């Protein structure tokens with residue numbers, strides 16, 4: 038019985054190997070210098086990009102026009118131009134929680150959505166060289182009389198699930214000896230609501246994202262820590278695409294176009 042099992046396992050393994058040899062890996066040998074992943078996008082004639090729709094100036098859906106616009110949309114169009122020769126993108130709304138799974142499922146080719154590059158995430162996705170650097174910041178009620186992270190000792194901080202914020206604040210709080218607790222939410226509007234209702238004393242995420250939630254009753258503290266370098270993410274294995282993205286970013290940096298885009302959106 039044991040022998041039969043071993044023979045069967047070997048046969049299955051061999052069959053798997055043969056099947057493996059026949060199938061085409063995502064980035065097969067380039068044909069005419071174009072990798073299979075880039076060719077697939079050219080064949081579709083459109084670049085599918087996951088972007089934020091609730092981060093003004095980065096990726097934001099204008100409620101009056103219904104158009105998604107911002108610095109990261111411009112960047113997506115520049116990458117499309119490089120690959121397709123024309124600005125032809127199709128955007129899908131993502132959150133910190135959904136952007137990885139949407140890449141995994143192939144629903145989007147790229148994620149350009151305030152996605153911080155870090156070592157852990159690099160194990161799951163290809164990340165481009167950084168195109169923008171932000172910092173983790175703190176939004177509080179003006180009436181709360183909180184001036185810095187130290188004043189949040191013993192208080193609750195609202196953060197987004199799957200975001201880098203919690204770890205970054207914890208590290209900084211440990212450094213200065215402040216004891217803070219966290220409440221995690223799926224979306225940013227939920228954190229703002231929690232701040233307004235007093236469920237949390239602070240809403241923390243990257244400064245760029247917080248700007249979209251600043252109003253007359255709130256203020257963003259001067260503290261800014263844990264530099265957040267944003268990169269364009271693609272699926273592991275789509276190395277031709279990752280290369281095209283990096284080349285686009287390098288070109289934009291070299292020509293000064295990236296700085297112009299940053300100035301255009303006033304996000305320095």
Ligand code: GLU
Pocket residue numbers: 132133150151152153197199200201202242243246265
């Ligand atoms: N940039 C941070 C991150 O990647 C904040 C979360 C977000 O981008 O929504 O985790």
